[in-house]
Amino acid sequence: MNKIDVCVLYFGKPYQTIISILSLLKYSRRHINKIYITVEKKQPFDTYGDIYKVIHAIKPIIEIDLFYPDYFYNLDTLDYERVKNDTPYRWSIPYQYALENAKGKFLFIMHNDMVFHKDMISDMLASYDGNEKMAGTGSIGQCWSCPASFAGLCNGFKFQDYIPDQTQAITLHEQFDTPRKEKDIEILKAGKVHPLPECRLNEYACMINLEIYKTTTLPYAENVCFGGNWGFTADLGTGWFHQMVNQGYQFKHFILEDYAIHSMFNPLGQGIHAYSKAENYILSERNALQYLNENFKVDVSLNLKYSALYQLRTTKFYIKKQLLKVYHKSKISKITG
Helix, strand or coil: CCCEEEEEEECCCHHHHHHHHHHHHHHHHHHEEEEEEEECCCCHHHCHHHHHHHHHHHCCCCEEEEECCCCCCCCCECCHHHHHHCHHHHCCCCCHHHHHHCCCCEEEEECCCEEECCCHHHHHHHHHCCCCCEEEEEEECCHHHCHHHHCCCCCCCCCCCCCCCHHHHHHHHHCCCCCCHHHHHHHHHCCCCCCCCCCCEEEEEEEEEHHHHHHHECCCCCECCCCCECCCCCCCCHHHHHHHHHCCCEEEECCHHHCEEECCCCCCCCCHHHHCCHHHHHHHHHHHHHHHHHHCCCCCCCCHHHHHHHHHHHHHHHHHHHHHHHHHHHHHHHHHC
């Protein structure tokens, strides 16, 4: 049996990250070769040393490929030509390092605040059997932001069959107050009608066929990368999905809740904004640590080696931050005279 690799983007939340990986391994370990962890260049609330909690807990169990990007991608519009030609810049795009470097046929991508309760990977792998056009599996569509879902016309199972014309799609979007209404209508007016602007393969738990990815997508081919925003798109991942669907590639919808709970430790729910306040971030991690202690026999305390690395990394970024403050203050002083 060919094993797959797993990619996790680490932006804080060490205890939730440990639970995400351990719960996935609990049900799907026999399918997994190694874990790719991309550690974002910026970390919430300057918690740079916390990554060692994850390494200490997970490394004895399964191989980790740890990657530190040179840049922090703040979800802004990407420069296509630079992405094509500048490898460090391209590898700052979420999941792109693993998508290029994983050696297996499939890569499972997940957020670092998941709790699995069923073997999702087995069921996803079965979807690829005999289908050479199957490019990805997972939860499809940002239906919470799409007027076609509000009107009962479309969902993750029906997105390939619901194909309105441009006028119908624009009229539908004008009728509902959605989060990116103006941007979505702009995309529709530019002729990108199907799949609708909010439609994508959601990255919080999905599997991508790497053989297809590496023959269609930057830097190997012309399609935009899976994890980015590209100007002609509404959100992360919608550009790649639009191109792939229109090139005849297929995707299968999985109901996430059948396999996992997303962001179960955060009382505010999902999304980056749910962790934007320090007190809520701390509460979520405290809840996760309690769950970890109750459900997994793993030591999350740091030994002497990792304690030293923790302090070193934290101190390094504190000094760097202070030096940047001095630099910016001196620049402002020169400008203001």
